[in-house]
Amino acid sequence: EADIYQTPRYLVIGTGKKITLECSQTMGHDKMYWYQQDPGMELHLIHYSYGVNSTEKGDLSSESTVSRIRTEHFPLTLESARPSHTSQYLCASSDWDRKNTEAFFGQGTRLTVV
Amino acid sequence: LAKTTQPISMDSYEGQEVNITCSHNNIATNDYITWYQQFPSQGPRFIIQGYKTKVTNEVASLFIPADRKSSTLSLPRVSLSDTAVYYCLVGESGGYQKVTFGTGTKLQVIP
Numbered sequence: 001e002a003d004i005y006q007t008p009r010y011l012v013i014g015t016g017k018k019i020t021l022e023c024s025q026t027m028g029h030d031k032m033y034w035y036q037q038d039p040g041m042e043l044h045l046i047h048y049s050y051g052v053n054s055t056e057k058g059d060l061s062s063e064s065t066v067s068r069i070r071t072e073h074f075p076l077t078l079e080s081a082r083p084s085h086t087s088q089y090l091c092a093s094s095d096w097d098r099k100n101t102e103a104f105f106g107q108g109t110r111l112t113v114v
Numbered sequence: 115l116a117k118t119t120q121p122i123s124m125d126s127y128e129g130q131e132v133n134i135t136c137s138h139n140n141i142a143t144n145d146y147i148t149w150y151q152q153f154p155s156q157g158p159r160f161i162i163q164g165y166k167t168k169v170t171n172e173v174a175s176l177f178i179p180a181d182r183k184s185s186t187l188s189l190p191r192v193s194l195s196d197t198a199v200y201y202c203l204v205g206e207s208g209g210y211q212k213v214t215f216g217t218g219t220k221l222q223v224i225p
Contacts, residue, residue, distance in 0.1 A: 035215075045213070045214055092213065101160075102160040103158075107157065
């Protein structure tokens with residue numbers, strides 16, 4: 001079993017609120033990722049990190065921000081939630097390199113902004 | 115970046131072997147090919163990875179021809195629980211930092 005955890009699993013929040021989605025892994029992986037996925041649609045990479053104090057934006061533009069102060073922790077923050085942010089957010093980690101391409105995913109956070 | 119192309123959807127009856135082919139014409143010399151499975155409301159799960167020829171594990175087989183411009187994921191005797199979306203990924207050259215998923219193939223197993 002993968003040791004990567006996301007909290008909360010479900011979140012319903014009002015427009016304009018600030019939220020932080022938590023993601024932690026205990027595998028010591030350097031690389032961590034955030035994806036956004038609407039029901040029945042493809043995964044979109046929104047942020048990734050290849051180590052402490054490194055963060056990059058992914059392929060899909062997002063109003064969220066991330067930080068990587070510790071190897072095991074990669075939180076995602078929305079300063080002012082809007083209904084358009086309603087989606088599922090998936091966190092992943094890996095030791096991805098040329099020969100090891102297995103990423104481990106958390107259970108996801110389903111966010112609803114009303 | 116090696117772009118991948120897969121069929122959008124496939125149907126199969128229970129007990130049949132299912133083959134899902136992925137095209138990756140621009141694959142780089144050092145790139146590996148990886149397949150993931152995703153059930154609804156869950157994160158993707160690694161299935162298999164390969165570089166060339168054939169790789170087999172307890173879940174699936176992966177066939178890669180000599181030119182490596184395509185790969186085929188083979189699922190033996192599928193069951194209803196194999197209904198999922200299957201993604202083909204090719205590692206990015208120059209760092210492999212990003213893990214980018216395409217549209218995937220939605221497999222529906224029919225009783």
